[in-house]
Amino acid sequence: xxxxxxxxxxxxxxxxxxxxxxxxxxxxxxxxxxxxxxxxxxxxxxxxxxxxxxxxxxxxxxxxxxxxxxxxxxxxxxxxxxxxxxxxxxxxxxxxxxxxxxxxxxxxxxxxxx
Amino acid sequence: xxxxxxxxxxxxxxxxxxxxxxxxxxxxxxxxxxxxxxxxxxxxxxxxxxxxxxxxxxxxxxxxxxxxxxxxxxxxxxxxxxxxxxxxxxxxxxxxxxxxxxxxxxxxxxxxxxxxxxxxxxxxxxxxxxxxxxxxxxxxxxxxxxxxxxxx
Numbered sequence: 001x002x003x004x005x006x007x008x009x010x011x012x013x014x015x016x017x018x019x020x021x022x023x024x025x026x027x028x029x030x031x032x033x034x035x036x037x038x039x040x041x042x043x044x045x046x047x048x049x050x051x052x053x054x055x056x057x058x059x060x061x062x063x064x065x066x067x068x069x070x071x072x073x074x075x076x077x078x079x080x081x082x083x084x085x086x087x088x089x090x091x092x093x094x095x096x097x098x099x100x101x102x103x104x105x106x107x108x109x110x111x112x113x114x
Numbered sequence: 115x116x117x118x119x120x121x122x123x124x125x126x127x128x129x130x131x132x133x134x135x136x137x138x139x140x141x142x143x144x145x146x147x148x149x150x151x152x153x154x155x156x157x158x159x160x161x162x163x164x165x166x167x168x169x170x171x172x173x174x175x176x177x178x179x180x181x182x183x184x185x186x187x188x189x190x191x192x193x194x195x196x197x198x199x200x201x202x203x204x205x206x207x208x209x210x211x212x213x214x215x216x217x218x219x220x221x222x223x224x225x226x227x228x229x230x231x232x233x234x235x236x237x238x239x240x241x242x243x244x245x246x247x248x249x250x251x252x253x254x255x256x257x258x259x260x261x262x263x264x265x266x
Contacts (some may be wrong), residue, residue: 045200085134
Protein backbone atom coordinates (compact mmCIF):
# COMPACT_ATOMS: atom_id res chain seq x y z
CA UNK A 1 0.00 0.00 0.00
CA UNK A 2 1.45 3.36 -0.86
CA UNK A 3 1.87 6.10 1.71
CA UNK A 4 -1.00 8.20 0.41
CA UNK A 5 -3.43 5.32 0.85
CA UNK A 6 -2.09 4.49 4.28
CA UNK A 7 -2.60 8.09 5.36
CA UNK A 8 -6.13 8.05 3.95
CA UNK A 9 -6.88 4.91 5.95
CA UNK A 10 -5.50 6.49 9.13
CA UNK A 11 -7.64 9.58 8.61
CA UNK A 12 -10.71 7.43 8.04
CA UNK A 13 -10.03 5.39 11.19
CA UNK A 14 -9.64 8.64 13.14
CA UNK A 15 -12.87 9.98 11.71
CA UNK A 16 -14.75 6.80 12.64
CA UNK A 17 -13.33 6.83 16.16
CA UNK A 18 -11.46 3.56 15.64
CA UNK A 19 -8.21 5.32 16.49
CA UNK A 20 -7.24 8.17 18.78
CA UNK A 21 -4.37 10.57 18.35
CA UNK A 22 -1.79 11.50 20.97
CA UNK A 23 1.43 13.49 20.92
CA UNK A 24 4.51 11.96 22.55
CA UNK A 25 6.21 14.09 25.19
CA UNK A 26 9.52 13.04 26.73
CA UNK A 27 12.44 10.80 25.81
CA UNK A 28 11.54 7.46 27.41
CA UNK A 29 10.51 5.77 24.14
CA UNK A 30 13.57 6.77 22.13
CA UNK A 31 14.72 5.75 19.57
CA UNK A 32 11.34 4.39 18.37
CA UNK A 33 9.25 7.43 19.28
CA UNK A 34 10.66 10.93 19.23
CA UNK A 35 9.28 13.64 21.54
CA UNK A 36 6.77 15.68 19.55
CA UNK A 37 5.78 12.82 17.25
CA UNK A 38 2.13 11.87 17.08
CA UNK A 39 0.81 8.33 17.33
CA UNK A 40 -2.51 6.59 16.78
CA UNK A 41 -3.80 4.08 19.25
CA UNK A 42 -6.68 1.64 19.19
CA UNK A 43 -8.77 2.10 22.34
CA UNK A 44 -10.63 -1.16 21.72
CA UNK A 45 -7.57 -3.32 21.04
CA UNK A 46 -7.74 -5.14 24.36
CA UNK A 47 -11.50 -5.61 24.71
CA UNK A 48 -11.34 -9.20 23.45
CA UNK A 49 -7.72 -10.13 23.97
CA UNK A 50 -4.84 -9.49 26.33
CA UNK A 51 -1.91 -7.23 25.55
CA UNK A 52 1.14 -9.01 24.15
CA UNK A 53 4.75 -8.64 25.24
CA UNK A 54 6.33 -6.08 22.92
CA UNK A 55 3.15 -4.07 22.32
CA UNK A 56 3.44 -0.33 22.81
CA UNK A 57 0.48 0.77 24.90
CA UNK A 58 -1.16 3.90 26.22
CA UNK A 59 -1.97 3.60 29.92
CA UNK A 60 -3.20 5.73 32.76
CA UNK A 61 -0.49 6.59 35.29
CA UNK A 62 -1.35 4.70 38.51
CA UNK A 63 -0.90 7.73 40.78
CA UNK A 64 -1.09 10.81 38.61
CA UNK A 65 -3.67 12.28 36.27
CA UNK A 66 -1.76 11.64 33.09
CA UNK A 67 -1.50 9.17 30.27
CA UNK A 68 1.74 7.36 29.63
CA UNK A 69 3.14 5.48 26.66
CA UNK A 70 5.33 2.46 27.34
CA UNK A 71 6.16 -1.00 26.06
CA UNK A 72 4.70 -4.19 27.57
CA UNK A 73 7.44 -6.30 29.17
CA UNK A 74 5.36 -8.86 31.08
CA UNK A 75 1.65 -9.77 30.97
CA UNK A 76 -0.02 -11.56 33.87
CA UNK A 77 -3.04 -13.86 33.49
CA UNK A 78 -5.45 -11.13 34.59
CA UNK A 79 -4.08 -8.74 31.95
CA UNK A 80 -1.96 -6.64 34.31
CA UNK A 81 1.14 -5.40 32.54
CA UNK A 82 4.67 -4.57 33.55
CA UNK A 83 5.51 -1.57 31.40
CA UNK A 84 8.97 -0.26 30.59
CA UNK A 85 10.28 2.60 28.51
CA UNK A 86 12.55 1.65 25.61
CA UNK A 87 15.08 4.19 26.82
CA UNK A 88 15.39 2.70 30.29
CA UNK A 89 17.84 5.26 31.62
CA UNK A 90 15.25 8.01 31.08
CA UNK A 91 12.05 6.29 32.01
CA UNK A 92 9.87 6.11 35.06
CA UNK A 93 7.86 2.95 34.56
CA UNK A 94 6.76 -0.30 36.22
CA UNK A 95 10.21 -0.56 37.79
CA UNK A 96 9.00 2.30 39.99
CA UNK A 97 5.22 2.00 40.07
CA UNK A 98 4.72 -1.74 39.61
CA UNK A 99 2.21 -3.64 37.47
CA UNK A 100 -0.56 -1.69 35.76
CA UNK A 101 -4.02 -3.30 36.07
CA UNK A 102 -5.95 -4.01 32.84
CA UNK A 103 -8.51 -1.23 33.46
CA UNK A 104 -5.67 1.29 33.27
CA UNK A 105 -4.36 0.02 29.93
CA UNK A 106 -6.16 2.33 27.53
CA UNK A 107 -5.18 0.89 24.18
CA UNK A 108 -2.58 -0.31 21.74
CA UNK A 109 -0.41 2.01 19.70
CA UNK A 110 -0.94 1.04 16.06
CA UNK A 111 1.12 3.54 14.09
CA UNK A 112 2.68 6.93 13.96
CA UNK A 113 0.64 9.84 12.65
CA UNK A 114 0.69 10.77 9.84
CA UNK B 115 -3.51 15.02 -0.75
CA UNK B 116 -4.23 12.91 2.31
CA UNK B 117 -0.70 13.42 3.57
CA UNK B 118 -1.23 17.18 3.33
CA UNK B 119 -4.51 16.94 5.23
CA UNK B 120 -2.84 14.86 7.92
CA UNK B 121 0.11 17.25 8.19
CA UNK B 122 -2.26 20.23 8.43
CA UNK B 123 -4.29 18.44 11.10
CA UNK B 124 -1.12 17.77 13.10
CA UNK B 125 0.09 21.37 12.81
CA UNK B 126 -3.19 23.14 13.42
CA UNK B 127 -4.80 20.73 15.88
CA UNK B 128 -2.02 19.06 17.88
CA UNK B 129 -3.15 15.94 19.74
CA UNK B 130 -3.22 15.82 23.57
CA UNK B 131 0.01 14.73 25.20
CA UNK B 132 0.95 11.25 26.28
CA UNK B 133 3.93 11.06 28.61
CA UNK B 134 7.10 9.18 27.80
CA UNK B 135 8.89 10.78 30.71
CA UNK B 136 10.95 10.07 33.72
CA UNK B 137 9.90 11.85 36.92
CA UNK B 138 13.40 12.97 37.79
CA UNK B 139 15.46 15.15 35.50
CA UNK B 140 16.39 12.15 33.34
CA UNK B 141 18.33 10.01 35.74
CA UNK B 142 19.90 12.76 37.82
CA UNK B 143 19.53 11.77 41.46
CA UNK B 144 21.64 12.81 44.42
CA UNK B 145 20.97 12.25 48.12
CA UNK B 146 22.81 15.48 48.92
CA UNK B 147 19.59 17.49 48.61
CA UNK B 148 18.13 15.42 51.47
CA UNK B 149 21.36 15.86 53.42
CA UNK B 150 21.22 19.66 53.16
CA UNK B 151 17.58 19.89 54.25
CA UNK B 152 18.13 17.35 57.06
CA UNK B 153 21.04 19.48 58.28
CA UNK B 154 18.69 22.46 58.33
CA UNK B 155 16.26 20.44 60.47
CA UNK B 156 19.02 19.65 63.00
CA UNK B 157 20.16 23.27 63.04
CA UNK B 158 16.65 24.70 63.48
CA UNK B 159 15.84 22.17 66.22
CA UNK B 160 18.97 23.28 68.12
CA UNK B 161 18.13 26.97 67.66
CA UNK B 162 14.56 26.45 68.89
CA UNK B 163 15.81 24.61 71.98
CA UNK B 164 18.26 27.43 72.69
CA UNK B 165 15.47 30.01 72.76
CA UNK B 166 13.68 30.79 76.00
CA UNK B 167 9.96 30.29 75.36
CA UNK B 168 9.14 32.26 78.52
CA UNK B 169 10.86 35.42 77.25
CA UNK B 170 7.47 36.85 76.26
CA UNK B 171 8.74 39.65 74.02
CA UNK B 172 7.76 40.12 70.39
CA UNK B 173 11.26 39.56 69.14
CA UNK B 174 11.56 36.10 70.69
CA UNK B 175 8.03 35.15 69.61
CA UNK B 176 8.83 36.20 66.05
CA UNK B 177 12.15 34.34 66.00
CA UNK B 178 10.57 31.23 67.48
CA UNK B 179 7.78 31.10 64.92
CA UNK B 180 10.26 31.64 62.09
CA UNK B 181 12.47 28.80 63.36
CA UNK B 182 9.46 26.50 63.66
CA UNK B 183 8.24 27.35 60.16
CA UNK B 184 11.68 26.69 58.65
CA UNK B 185 12.12 23.44 60.58
CA UNK B 186 8.76 22.13 59.39
CA UNK B 187 9.38 23.18 55.80
CA UNK B 188 12.84 21.60 55.67
CA UNK B 189 11.61 18.38 57.31
CA UNK B 190 8.87 18.11 54.68
CA UNK B 191 11.40 18.76 51.90
CA UNK B 192 13.71 16.08 53.28
CA UNK B 193 10.82 13.65 53.22
CA UNK B 194 9.96 14.50 49.62
CA UNK B 195 13.58 14.16 48.50
CA UNK B 196 13.90 10.79 50.22
CA UNK B 197 10.63 9.51 48.75
CA UNK B 198 11.79 10.42 45.24
CA UNK B 199 15.01 8.46 45.75
CA UNK B 200 13.08 5.55 47.21
CA UNK B 201 10.37 5.27 44.58
CA UNK B 202 12.17 6.52 41.48
CA UNK B 203 15.87 5.80 41.79
CA UNK B 204 16.02 2.54 43.72
CA UNK B 205 14.98 -0.54 41.74
CA UNK B 206 14.19 -4.15 42.72
CA UNK B 207 17.75 -5.15 41.82
CA UNK B 208 19.05 -2.88 44.60
CA UNK B 209 16.75 -4.60 47.05
CA UNK B 210 18.66 -7.84 46.56
CA UNK B 211 21.84 -6.16 47.73
CA UNK B 212 20.16 -4.10 50.46
CA UNK B 213 17.29 -6.18 51.89
CA UNK B 214 16.64 -3.46 54.52
CA UNK B 215 16.22 -0.77 51.84
CA UNK B 216 12.45 -0.41 52.32
CA UNK B 217 12.78 -0.39 56.08
CA UNK B 218 15.55 2.24 55.96
CA UNK B 219 13.48 4.59 53.81
CA UNK B 220 10.29 3.97 55.73
CA UNK B 221 11.99 4.78 59.04
CA UNK B 222 13.75 7.81 57.53
CA UNK B 223 10.41 9.14 56.23
CA UNK B 224 8.86 8.58 59.66
CA UNK B 225 11.73 10.50 61.25
CA UNK B 226 11.06 13.41 58.87
CA UNK B 227 7.48 13.50 60.13
CA UNK B 228 8.61 13.26 63.77
CA UNK B 229 11.12 16.10 63.29
CA UNK B 230 8.44 18.21 61.65
CA UNK B 231 5.96 17.75 64.48
CA UNK B 232 8.29 17.69 67.49
CA UNK B 233 11.26 19.66 68.79
CA UNK B 234 13.44 16.65 69.41
CA UNK B 235 17.19 16.82 68.87
CA UNK B 236 17.53 13.07 69.29
CA UNK B 237 15.15 12.43 66.38
CA UNK B 238 16.82 15.12 64.30
CA UNK B 239 20.19 13.42 64.80
CA UNK B 240 18.65 10.04 63.98
CA UNK B 241 17.32 11.55 60.75
CA UNK B 242 20.82 12.71 59.89
CA UNK B 243 22.14 9.19 60.50
CA UNK B 244 19.41 7.74 58.30
CA UNK B 245 20.30 10.16 55.48
CA UNK B 246 23.96 9.17 55.93
CA UNK B 247 23.03 5.50 55.57
CA UNK B 248 21.02 6.28 52.41
CA UNK B 249 23.97 8.29 51.05
CA UNK B 250 26.24 5.26 51.49
CA UNK B 251 23.70 2.89 49.90
CA UNK B 252 23.03 5.24 47.00
CA UNK B 253 26.64 5.74 45.98
CA UNK B 254 27.46 2.06 46.48
CA UNK B 255 24.83 1.19 43.85
CA UNK B 256 26.76 3.41 41.45
CA UNK B 257 30.11 1.89 42.48
CA UNK B 258 31.31 5.31 43.45
CA UNK B 259 33.13 6.28 46.59
CA UNK B 260 31.57 9.62 47.54
CA UNK B 261 32.68 10.87 50.93
CA UNK B 262 29.96 11.87 53.34
CA UNK B 263 30.34 15.43 54.50
CA UNK B 264 28.22 18.07 56.19
CA UNK B 265 27.95 21.75 55.48
CA UNK B 266 27.47 22.68 59.11
